[in-house]
Amino acid sequence: MPWRQDFFVGWAGHLPTAQAAAIRAVVASAVTIFLLLGLALARSGPDPGGGDGIGDEVTLRGVLTARPYPTLTLPPAPGATVGRTIMLAGGGKTAPPFDPALDGQPVAATGYMLRRGVLDMLQVGDPSYGASPARSATASATPAQCGRAPASPTAPAPISASPVARPPGTPRRSAGLLPRPQPRRGALTGRPALGKARALPWTHQGPSPWTLNI
Protein backbone atom coordinates (compact mmCIF):
# COMPACT_ATOMS: atom_id res chain seq x y z
CA MET A 1 0.00 0.00 0.00
CA PRO A 2 1.77 3.16 -1.18
CA TRP A 3 0.16 5.45 1.39
CA ARG A 4 1.94 3.59 4.13
CA GLN A 5 5.22 4.97 2.83
CA ASP A 6 4.52 8.58 3.68
CA PHE A 7 1.11 8.95 5.32
CA PHE A 8 0.46 8.42 9.02
CA VAL A 9 -2.87 7.17 10.32
CA GLY A 10 -3.10 6.65 14.04
CA TRP A 11 -5.30 3.56 13.85
CA ALA A 12 -3.01 1.91 11.32
CA GLY A 13 -0.41 1.31 14.00
CA HIS A 14 2.32 2.07 11.55
CA LEU A 15 4.78 4.94 11.37
CA PRO A 16 5.64 5.65 7.71
CA THR A 17 9.25 5.11 6.85
CA ALA A 18 9.51 8.61 5.41
CA GLN A 19 8.46 10.10 8.75
CA ALA A 20 9.95 7.65 11.20
CA ALA A 21 13.49 9.00 11.15
CA ALA A 22 12.39 12.63 11.51
CA ILE A 23 9.89 11.84 14.25
CA ARG A 24 12.36 9.76 16.22
CA ALA A 25 14.99 12.48 15.96
CA VAL A 26 12.57 15.20 17.01
CA VAL A 27 11.10 13.22 19.89
CA ALA A 28 14.54 12.16 21.13
CA SER A 29 15.77 15.75 20.96
CA ALA A 30 12.66 17.09 22.68
CA VAL A 31 12.87 14.54 25.48
CA THR A 32 16.58 15.20 25.96
CA ILE A 33 16.07 18.96 26.08
CA PHE A 34 13.09 18.47 28.39
CA LEU A 35 15.11 16.39 30.84
CA LEU A 36 18.22 18.58 30.65
CA LEU A 37 16.07 21.62 31.32
CA GLY A 38 14.67 19.87 34.38
CA LEU A 39 18.15 19.18 35.70
CA ALA A 40 19.33 22.70 34.93
CA LEU A 41 16.26 24.30 36.51
CA ALA A 42 16.63 22.20 39.64
CA ARG A 43 20.29 23.11 39.87
CA SER A 44 19.68 26.79 39.26
CA GLY A 45 17.28 27.25 42.12
CA PRO A 46 18.05 30.15 44.41
CA ASP A 47 19.96 29.50 47.57
CA PRO A 48 17.44 29.68 50.41
CA GLY A 49 20.27 30.60 52.73
CA GLY A 50 21.30 29.19 56.03
CA GLY A 51 19.02 31.18 58.23
CA ASP A 52 21.66 33.75 59.13
CA GLY A 53 21.02 37.42 59.26
CA ILE A 54 17.27 37.27 59.68
CA GLY A 55 17.21 39.11 62.95
CA ASP A 56 18.53 38.89 66.48
CA GLU A 57 18.36 35.66 68.35
CA VAL A 58 16.02 35.77 71.30
CA THR A 59 15.22 33.43 74.16
CA LEU A 60 11.63 33.18 75.31
CA ARG A 61 10.48 31.49 78.46
CA GLY A 62 6.99 30.22 78.80
CA VAL A 63 4.81 27.15 78.88
CA LEU A 64 4.93 24.73 76.00
CA THR A 65 1.71 23.47 74.45
CA ALA A 66 2.27 20.55 72.13
CA ARG A 67 -1.10 20.14 70.44
CA PRO A 68 -2.33 20.74 67.84
CA TYR A 69 0.94 22.40 67.04
CA PRO A 70 3.73 23.62 69.30
CA THR A 71 3.11 26.98 70.91
CA LEU A 72 4.76 28.84 73.73
CA THR A 73 2.51 30.74 76.12
CA LEU A 74 4.40 33.64 77.62
CA PRO A 75 3.82 35.14 81.05
CA PRO A 76 1.11 37.76 80.96
CA ALA A 77 2.08 41.35 80.55
CA PRO A 78 1.41 43.63 83.53
CA GLY A 79 -2.30 44.08 83.85
CA ALA A 80 -3.15 41.15 81.62
CA THR A 81 -4.46 37.82 82.78
CA VAL A 82 -3.44 35.68 79.84
CA GLY A 83 -0.03 35.49 78.28
CA ARG A 84 0.65 35.83 74.61
CA THR A 85 0.93 32.74 72.47
CA ILE A 86 3.90 32.31 70.21
CA MET A 87 3.91 29.58 67.60
CA LEU A 88 7.07 27.54 67.35
CA ALA A 89 8.50 26.75 63.94
CA GLY A 90 11.44 24.62 63.02
CA GLY A 91 13.67 24.64 59.99
CA GLY A 92 11.85 25.04 56.72
CA LYS A 93 8.19 25.06 57.64
CA THR A 94 8.04 22.13 59.98
CA ALA A 95 7.35 22.20 63.66
CA PRO A 96 10.42 21.75 65.83
CA PRO A 97 11.12 18.36 67.35
CA PHE A 98 10.59 18.08 71.07
CA ASP A 99 9.75 15.60 73.75
CA PRO A 100 5.96 15.29 74.02
CA ALA A 101 6.44 14.92 77.76
CA LEU A 102 7.28 18.61 77.87
CA ASP A 103 3.70 19.47 77.02
CA GLY A 104 2.43 21.87 79.66
CA GLN A 105 5.86 22.44 81.13
CA PRO A 106 7.83 25.67 81.44
CA VAL A 107 10.57 25.80 78.86
CA ALA A 108 13.09 28.21 77.39
CA ALA A 109 13.24 28.43 73.65
CA THR A 110 15.85 30.28 71.67
CA GLY A 111 15.48 31.28 68.07
CA TYR A 112 14.41 34.04 65.73
CA MET A 113 11.15 35.90 65.81
CA LEU A 114 9.12 35.75 62.63
CA ARG A 115 5.85 37.27 61.63
CA ARG A 116 3.36 35.82 59.20
CA GLY A 117 0.55 38.29 58.79
CA VAL A 118 -0.69 38.73 62.33
CA LEU A 119 0.91 35.57 63.66
CA ASP A 120 4.09 35.73 65.67
CA MET A 121 6.37 32.75 65.57
CA LEU A 122 9.68 31.74 67.01
CA GLN A 123 11.79 29.84 64.55
CA VAL A 124 14.08 27.63 66.52
CA GLY A 125 17.03 25.67 65.22
CA ASP A 126 16.43 22.28 63.75
CA PRO A 127 18.85 19.60 64.95
CA SER A 128 18.81 18.06 61.51
CA TYR A 129 20.41 21.25 60.24
CA GLY A 130 23.15 21.16 62.84
CA ALA A 131 21.78 23.32 65.61
CA SER A 132 23.55 23.46 68.91
CA PRO A 133 22.74 20.91 71.61
CA ALA A 134 20.48 21.64 74.53
CA ARG A 135 21.33 23.26 77.78
CA SER A 136 19.34 23.67 80.91
CA ALA A 137 17.70 26.94 81.63
CA THR A 138 15.66 28.28 84.45
CA ALA A 139 12.60 30.36 84.10
CA SER A 140 10.41 31.92 86.64
CA ALA A 141 7.27 31.40 84.61
CA THR A 142 4.99 28.55 85.55
CA PRO A 143 1.90 27.35 83.74
CA ALA A 144 -0.27 29.03 86.30
CA GLN A 145 1.58 32.29 86.03
CA CYS A 146 1.28 32.20 82.32
CA GLY A 147 -2.47 31.87 82.64
CA ARG A 148 -2.12 29.12 80.14
CA ALA A 149 -4.80 29.38 77.57
CA PRO A 150 -5.86 26.57 75.29
CA ALA A 151 -3.80 26.41 72.17
CA SER A 152 -5.58 28.33 69.52
CA PRO A 153 -4.78 29.34 65.99
CA THR A 154 -6.17 32.77 66.68
CA ALA A 155 -3.81 35.60 66.08
CA PRO A 156 -1.84 36.73 69.10
CA ALA A 157 -1.13 40.33 69.79
CA PRO A 158 2.02 41.45 68.09
CA ILE A 159 5.22 41.56 70.06
CA SER A 160 6.63 44.99 69.61
CA ALA A 161 10.20 44.01 70.30
CA SER A 162 10.29 41.17 67.84
CA PRO A 163 12.03 41.74 64.57
CA VAL A 164 10.07 40.86 61.49
CA ALA A 165 11.96 38.48 59.28
CA ARG A 166 11.44 35.98 56.58
CA PRO A 167 12.47 32.42 57.24
CA PRO A 168 14.80 30.88 54.74
CA GLY A 169 13.23 28.95 51.93
CA THR A 170 9.77 30.36 52.30
CA PRO A 171 7.87 32.40 49.75
CA ARG A 172 7.60 36.08 50.48
CA ARG A 173 3.86 36.24 49.98
CA SER A 174 2.10 33.49 51.79
CA ALA A 175 0.06 34.98 54.53
CA GLY A 176 -1.67 32.56 56.79
CA LEU A 177 1.02 29.96 56.57
CA LEU A 178 1.20 27.69 59.49
CA PRO A 179 3.97 25.30 60.36
CA ARG A 180 3.25 21.68 59.68
CA PRO A 181 3.20 19.72 62.92
CA GLN A 182 5.70 16.93 62.65
CA PRO A 183 6.57 16.19 66.25
CA ARG A 184 9.47 13.88 66.67
CA ARG A 185 10.88 12.32 69.75
CA GLY A 186 13.52 14.69 70.98
CA ALA A 187 16.67 14.03 72.88
CA LEU A 188 15.14 14.93 76.19
CA THR A 189 13.13 12.37 78.05
CA GLY A 190 11.43 12.32 81.37
CA ARG A 191 9.01 14.77 82.81
CA PRO A 192 10.64 17.84 84.31
CA ALA A 193 9.72 19.14 87.69
CA LEU A 194 6.92 21.66 87.62
CA GLY A 195 8.20 25.18 87.86
CA LYS A 196 11.56 24.38 86.37
CA ALA A 197 12.16 25.43 82.83
CA ARG A 198 13.62 22.77 80.58
CA ALA A 199 15.68 23.78 77.65
CA LEU A 200 14.28 22.40 74.44
CA PRO A 201 16.66 20.49 72.17
CA TRP A 202 17.07 23.44 69.93
CA THR A 203 18.27 25.95 72.54
CA HIS A 204 21.81 27.12 72.18
CA GLN A 205 24.73 26.44 74.48
CA GLY A 206 25.63 29.17 76.86
CA PRO A 207 23.72 32.20 77.96
CA SER A 208 21.98 34.10 75.22
CA PRO A 209 22.77 37.78 75.16
CA TRP A 210 19.53 38.48 73.36
CA THR A 211 16.96 37.27 75.80
CA LEU A 212 13.74 39.05 75.07
CA ASN A 213 11.99 40.47 78.07
CA ILE A 214 8.25 40.35 77.74
Place this chain on the structure above:
Amino acid sequence: MLLYLALYQLIGARFAAATLPVDAPTLAMKAFGNCTFLLLTIVLCIGPLARLDPRFLPLLSNRRHFGVITCAVAAGHALQVLDWYFAFSPTPALVALLAADAGFGQLAGFPFIPFGIAAFFILLVLAATSHDFWLAFLTPALWKALHLAIYAAYALAVLHVAMGPLQDDGNTLLGMVVAASVVLVAGLHCAAAALQRRRDAATAPPATEPPWLVAGPIAAFAEGRGVVVPLADAEAVAIFRHQGHLSAVSNLCAHQNGPLGEGRVIDGCITCPWHGFQYQLADGCAPPPYTEKLATYRLRLHHGQVLLDPRPNPPGTYVPPLALT
Protein backbone atom coordinates in the same frame (compact mmCIF):
# COMPACT_ATOMS: atom_id res chain seq x y z
CA MET B 1 7.38 13.13 32.61
CA LEU B 2 8.04 10.82 35.55
CA LEU B 3 11.71 10.82 34.63
CA TYR B 4 11.69 14.61 34.61
CA LEU B 5 10.18 14.77 38.09
CA ALA B 6 12.64 12.20 39.39
CA LEU B 7 15.66 13.88 37.82
CA TYR B 8 14.59 17.27 39.11
CA GLN B 9 14.09 16.19 42.69
CA LEU B 10 16.62 13.45 43.14
CA ILE B 11 19.57 14.56 41.05
CA GLY B 12 19.27 18.16 39.90
CA ALA B 13 18.58 19.54 43.36
CA ARG B 14 21.65 17.79 44.76
CA PHE B 15 23.87 19.99 42.65
CA ALA B 16 22.11 23.20 43.53
CA ALA B 17 24.23 25.81 45.24
CA ALA B 18 22.16 25.81 48.43
CA THR B 19 23.53 26.43 51.90
CA LEU B 20 20.92 24.10 53.32
CA PRO B 21 19.00 21.42 51.47
CA VAL B 22 15.66 22.59 50.12
CA ASP B 23 12.81 20.68 51.70
CA ALA B 24 11.29 17.90 49.65
CA PRO B 25 7.77 19.37 49.34
CA THR B 26 9.14 22.65 47.99
CA LEU B 27 11.26 20.75 45.50
CA ALA B 28 8.28 18.68 44.41
CA MET B 29 6.20 21.82 44.06
CA LYS B 30 8.77 23.41 41.78
CA ALA B 31 9.34 20.21 39.82
CA PHE B 32 5.63 19.78 39.09
CA GLY B 33 5.23 23.47 38.26
CA ASN B 34 8.17 23.59 35.86
CA CYS B 35 7.12 20.33 34.27
CA THR B 36 3.62 21.68 33.68
CA PHE B 37 4.93 24.77 31.95
CA LEU B 38 7.29 22.82 29.70
CA LEU B 39 4.60 20.29 28.79
CA LEU B 40 2.20 23.10 27.99
CA THR B 41 4.82 24.60 25.70
CA ILE B 42 5.29 21.27 23.92
CA VAL B 43 1.54 20.78 23.51
CA LEU B 44 1.16 24.22 21.97
CA CYS B 45 4.04 23.66 19.56
CA ILE B 46 2.62 20.46 18.07
CA GLY B 47 -0.22 22.13 16.15
CA PRO B 48 1.81 24.70 14.20
CA LEU B 49 4.63 22.22 13.65
CA ALA B 50 2.19 19.84 11.98
CA ARG B 51 0.92 22.66 9.78
CA LEU B 52 4.44 23.64 8.77
CA ASP B 53 5.70 20.12 8.13
CA PRO B 54 3.49 17.05 7.63
CA ARG B 55 6.17 14.88 9.19
CA PHE B 56 4.96 16.12 12.58
CA LEU B 57 1.42 14.87 11.99
CA PRO B 58 1.96 11.71 14.07
CA LEU B 59 2.50 13.95 17.09
CA LEU B 60 -0.79 15.69 16.42
CA SER B 61 -2.81 12.54 16.83
CA ASN B 62 -1.50 12.28 20.42
CA ARG B 63 -1.85 15.94 21.33
CA ARG B 64 -4.92 15.40 23.46
CA HIS B 65 -3.13 12.82 25.55
CA PHE B 66 -0.29 15.26 26.13
CA GLY B 67 -2.84 17.82 27.22
CA VAL B 68 -4.45 15.50 29.76
CA ILE B 69 -1.04 14.59 31.14
CA THR B 70 -0.23 18.29 31.44
CA CYS B 71 -3.39 18.80 33.47
CA ALA B 72 -2.48 15.87 35.73
CA VAL B 73 0.96 17.36 36.40
CA ALA B 74 -0.61 20.75 37.06
CA ALA B 75 -2.92 19.05 39.55
CA GLY B 76 0.14 17.61 41.25
CA HIS B 77 1.58 21.11 41.53
CA ALA B 78 -1.67 22.49 42.94
CA LEU B 79 -1.99 19.69 45.48
CA GLN B 80 1.57 20.21 46.63
CA VAL B 81 0.91 23.91 47.15
CA LEU B 82 -2.32 23.33 49.05
CA ASP B 83 -0.85 20.62 51.23
CA TRP B 84 2.38 22.39 52.02
CA TYR B 85 1.17 25.91 52.62
CA PHE B 86 -2.39 25.55 53.78
CA ALA B 87 -2.90 22.07 55.22
CA PHE B 88 -3.05 23.42 58.77
CA SER B 89 -4.47 26.80 58.02
CA PRO B 90 -7.31 27.82 60.35
CA THR B 91 -9.31 28.73 57.25
CA PRO B 92 -10.23 26.24 54.53
CA ALA B 93 -7.31 25.62 52.24
CA LEU B 94 -8.98 26.92 49.09
CA VAL B 95 -10.19 30.05 50.86
CA ALA B 96 -6.74 30.62 52.31
CA LEU B 97 -5.23 30.13 48.86
CA LEU B 98 -7.38 32.86 47.40
CA ALA B 99 -6.99 35.18 50.36
CA ALA B 100 -3.30 34.61 50.88
CA ASP B 101 -2.18 37.40 48.65
CA ALA B 102 -4.35 40.42 48.11
CA GLY B 103 -1.87 43.03 46.96
CA PHE B 104 -3.69 43.78 43.74
CA GLY B 105 -2.83 47.46 43.92
CA GLN B 106 0.79 47.03 42.96
CA LEU B 107 2.54 45.85 39.83
CA ALA B 108 5.69 44.57 41.48
CA GLY B 109 4.51 41.80 43.72
CA PHE B 110 1.13 41.55 42.03
CA PRO B 111 -0.60 38.37 43.25
CA PHE B 112 0.40 35.47 41.05
CA ILE B 113 -1.70 32.75 42.63
CA PRO B 114 -4.98 33.71 40.90
CA PHE B 115 -3.29 33.38 37.51
CA GLY B 116 -2.23 29.86 38.40
CA ILE B 117 -5.69 28.97 39.67
CA ALA B 118 -7.33 30.26 36.50
CA ALA B 119 -4.86 28.41 34.27
CA PHE B 120 -5.40 25.19 36.18
CA PHE B 121 -9.16 25.59 36.02
CA ILE B 122 -9.00 25.93 32.24
CA LEU B 123 -6.73 22.90 31.94
CA LEU B 124 -9.13 20.95 34.11
CA VAL B 125 -12.12 21.85 31.92
CA LEU B 126 -10.23 21.01 28.76
CA ALA B 127 -9.01 17.69 30.13
CA ALA B 128 -12.49 16.80 31.34
CA THR B 129 -13.98 17.54 27.91
CA SER B 130 -11.20 15.95 25.89
CA HIS B 131 -13.10 12.74 25.32
CA ASP B 132 -14.87 12.23 22.00
CA PHE B 133 -18.17 12.07 23.86
CA TRP B 134 -17.87 15.79 24.57
CA LEU B 135 -16.76 16.43 21.02
CA ALA B 136 -19.96 14.87 19.73
CA PHE B 137 -22.10 16.41 22.47
CA LEU B 138 -20.81 19.96 22.04
CA THR B 139 -20.42 19.68 18.22
CA PRO B 140 -16.97 20.09 16.66
CA ALA B 141 -17.26 23.85 16.21
CA LEU B 142 -18.12 24.55 19.86
CA TRP B 143 -15.67 21.95 21.13
CA LYS B 144 -12.93 23.46 19.03
CA ALA B 145 -13.74 26.96 20.26
CA LEU B 146 -13.73 25.74 23.86
CA HIS B 147 -10.37 24.07 23.46
CA LEU B 148 -8.84 27.21 22.03
CA ALA B 149 -8.90 28.29 25.68
CA ILE B 150 -5.61 26.43 25.97
CA TYR B 151 -4.01 29.65 24.74
CA ALA B 152 -5.60 31.58 27.59
CA ALA B 153 -4.30 28.93 30.00
CA TYR B 154 -0.83 29.33 28.56
CA ALA B 155 -0.94 33.12 28.88
CA LEU B 156 -2.12 32.78 32.47
CA ALA B 157 0.64 30.28 33.18
CA VAL B 158 3.21 32.71 31.81
CA LEU B 159 1.82 35.45 34.06
CA HIS B 160 1.76 33.04 37.00
CA VAL B 161 5.43 32.25 36.55
CA ALA B 162 6.44 35.82 35.71
CA MET B 163 4.63 37.35 38.67
CA GLY B 164 5.56 34.57 41.08
CA PRO B 165 8.70 32.46 40.90
CA LEU B 166 10.54 34.82 38.57
CA GLN B 167 10.09 37.73 40.95
CA ASP B 168 10.59 35.75 44.12
CA ASP B 169 13.57 33.68 43.13
CA GLY B 170 15.17 35.82 40.47
CA ASN B 171 16.11 32.61 38.68
CA THR B 172 17.80 33.72 35.45
CA LEU B 173 17.52 30.32 33.78
CA LEU B 174 13.82 30.09 34.54
CA GLY B 175 13.37 33.54 33.05
CA MET B 176 15.21 32.48 29.91
CA VAL B 177 13.12 29.31 29.65
CA VAL B 178 9.89 31.27 29.94
CA ALA B 179 11.04 33.82 27.37
CA ALA B 180 12.18 31.08 24.98
CA SER B 181 8.86 29.30 25.41
CA VAL B 182 6.89 32.44 24.56
CA VAL B 183 9.08 33.18 21.54
CA LEU B 184 8.86 29.57 20.34
CA VAL B 185 5.09 29.26 20.72
CA ALA B 186 4.38 32.68 19.23
CA GLY B 187 6.93 32.23 16.44
CA LEU B 188 5.63 28.84 15.34
CA HIS B 189 2.04 30.06 15.33
CA CYS B 190 2.97 33.15 13.31
CA ALA B 191 4.87 31.03 10.80
CA ALA B 192 1.98 28.57 10.47
CA ALA B 193 -0.49 31.43 10.08
CA ALA B 194 1.65 33.04 7.40
CA LEU B 195 1.83 29.76 5.51
CA GLN B 196 -1.92 29.31 5.75
CA ARG B 197 -2.46 32.88 4.58
CA ARG B 198 -0.34 32.24 1.52
CA ARG B 199 -2.36 29.12 0.75
CA ASP B 200 -5.65 30.92 1.26
CA ALA B 201 -4.62 33.90 -0.84
CA ALA B 202 -5.04 31.94 -4.02
CA THR B 203 -8.67 31.59 -4.94
CA ALA B 204 -10.00 29.46 -7.74
CA PRO B 205 -10.45 31.47 -10.95
CA PRO B 206 -13.98 31.62 -12.32
CA ALA B 207 -14.87 29.64 -15.44
CA THR B 208 -16.75 31.10 -18.33
CA GLU B 209 -20.04 29.78 -17.03
CA PRO B 210 -20.98 31.03 -13.54
CA PRO B 211 -21.10 29.75 -10.89
CA TRP B 212 -18.45 27.25 -12.00
CA LEU B 213 -14.85 27.77 -10.89
CA VAL B 214 -11.71 26.33 -12.40
CA ALA B 215 -10.22 23.83 -9.95
CA GLY B 216 -7.26 22.98 -12.18
CA PRO B 217 -6.16 20.78 -15.05
CA ILE B 218 -6.72 17.04 -14.81
CA ALA B 219 -3.00 16.46 -14.46
CA ALA B 220 -2.98 18.40 -11.17
CA PHE B 221 -4.95 15.65 -9.43
CA ALA B 222 -2.74 12.76 -8.33
CA GLU B 223 -4.18 9.33 -7.68
CA GLY B 224 -5.23 8.79 -4.07
CA ARG B 225 -4.51 12.37 -3.05
CA GLY B 226 -6.43 15.56 -2.56
CA VAL B 227 -6.20 19.08 -3.92
CA VAL B 228 -7.49 21.98 -1.84
CA VAL B 229 -9.45 24.60 -3.76
CA PRO B 230 -9.76 27.84 -1.77
CA LEU B 231 -12.99 29.75 -2.15
CA ALA B 232 -13.35 33.48 -1.76
CA ASP B 233 -16.06 33.63 0.88
CA ALA B 234 -16.48 30.06 2.04
CA GLU B 235 -14.64 27.08 3.40
CA ALA B 236 -12.17 25.47 1.04
CA VAL B 237 -13.10 22.37 -0.96
CA ALA B 238 -11.02 19.20 -1.17
CA ILE B 239 -11.08 17.29 -4.47
CA PHE B 240 -9.81 13.71 -4.45
CA ARG B 241 -8.86 11.43 -7.34
CA HIS B 242 -9.53 7.75 -6.91
CA GLN B 243 -9.44 5.09 -9.61
CA GLY B 244 -9.95 7.55 -12.46
CA HIS B 245 -12.74 9.50 -10.82
CA LEU B 246 -12.89 12.83 -8.97
CA SER B 247 -15.00 13.67 -5.92
CA ALA B 248 -15.29 16.94 -4.01
CA VAL B 249 -16.11 17.38 -0.34
CA SER B 250 -15.66 20.06 2.31
CA ASN B 251 -12.05 20.51 3.35
CA LEU B 252 -13.01 20.48 7.04
CA CYS B 253 -13.13 17.13 8.80
CA ALA B 254 -16.34 16.67 10.79
CA HIS B 255 -14.29 15.39 13.73
CA GLN B 256 -12.03 18.30 14.63
CA ASN B 257 -12.04 20.44 11.49
CA GLY B 258 -8.81 18.86 10.31
CA PRO B 259 -7.54 19.67 6.77
CA LEU B 260 -9.05 16.80 4.79
CA GLY B 261 -7.41 17.92 1.57
CA GLU B 262 -4.04 16.97 3.04
CA GLY B 263 -5.31 13.44 3.63
CA ARG B 264 -5.27 10.38 1.41
CA VAL B 265 -7.70 7.91 -0.08
CA ILE B 266 -7.30 4.71 1.92
CA ASP B 267 -9.49 1.66 1.31
CA GLY B 268 -11.69 3.79 -0.95
CA CYS B 269 -12.30 6.41 1.71
CA ILE B 270 -10.99 9.93 2.22
CA THR B 271 -8.83 9.74 5.37
CA CYS B 272 -8.15 12.76 7.57
CA PRO B 273 -4.47 13.37 8.30
CA TRP B 274 -5.16 14.36 11.89
CA HIS B 275 -6.97 11.44 13.46
CA GLY B 276 -7.74 9.09 10.56
CA PHE B 277 -11.48 9.78 10.33
CA GLN B 278 -12.80 8.42 7.03
CA TYR B 279 -15.49 9.46 4.54
CA GLN B 280 -16.87 7.89 1.40
CA LEU B 281 -15.96 9.73 -1.77
CA ALA B 282 -19.37 9.88 -3.41
CA ASP B 283 -21.55 11.10 -0.54
CA GLY B 284 -19.14 12.38 2.14
CA CYS B 285 -20.60 9.99 4.70
CA ALA B 286 -18.42 8.12 7.19
CA PRO B 287 -18.67 4.36 6.62
CA PRO B 288 -21.21 2.64 8.90
CA PRO B 289 -21.53 2.49 11.86
CA TYR B 290 -20.08 6.02 11.99
CA THR B 291 -22.44 8.89 11.26
CA GLU B 292 -20.26 11.90 10.40
CA LYS B 293 -21.16 13.61 7.12
CA LEU B 294 -19.47 16.18 4.90
CA ALA B 295 -20.90 18.64 2.41
CA THR B 296 -20.32 17.51 -1.17
CA TYR B 297 -19.82 19.51 -4.36
CA ARG B 298 -20.52 19.02 -8.06
CA LEU B 299 -17.71 18.72 -10.57
CA ARG B 300 -17.49 18.68 -14.35
CA LEU B 301 -14.87 18.68 -17.09
CA HIS B 302 -14.39 21.47 -19.61
CA HIS B 303 -11.54 21.40 -22.16
CA GLY B 304 -9.22 19.45 -19.87
CA GLN B 305 -10.02 21.63 -16.88
CA VAL B 306 -11.86 20.43 -13.82
CA LEU B 307 -14.68 22.80 -12.89
CA LEU B 308 -16.19 23.08 -9.43
CA ASP B 309 -19.60 24.34 -8.40
CA PRO B 310 -18.80 26.22 -5.15
CA ARG B 311 -22.35 25.84 -3.79
CA PRO B 312 -22.24 23.06 -1.19
CA ASN B 313 -24.78 20.27 -1.16
CA PRO B 314 -26.27 19.30 2.20
CA PRO B 315 -23.91 17.00 4.12
CA GLY B 316 -24.20 13.42 2.94
CA THR B 317 -25.68 14.26 -0.48
CA TYR B 318 -24.71 11.73 -3.12
CA VAL B 319 -22.86 13.20 -6.10
CA PRO B 320 -21.71 10.80 -8.81
CA PRO B 321 -17.89 10.84 -9.03
CA LEU B 322 -16.64 12.59 -12.15
CA ALA B 323 -15.08 10.14 -14.58
CA LEU B 324 -11.89 11.46 -16.15
CA THR B 325 -11.99 9.28 -19.23
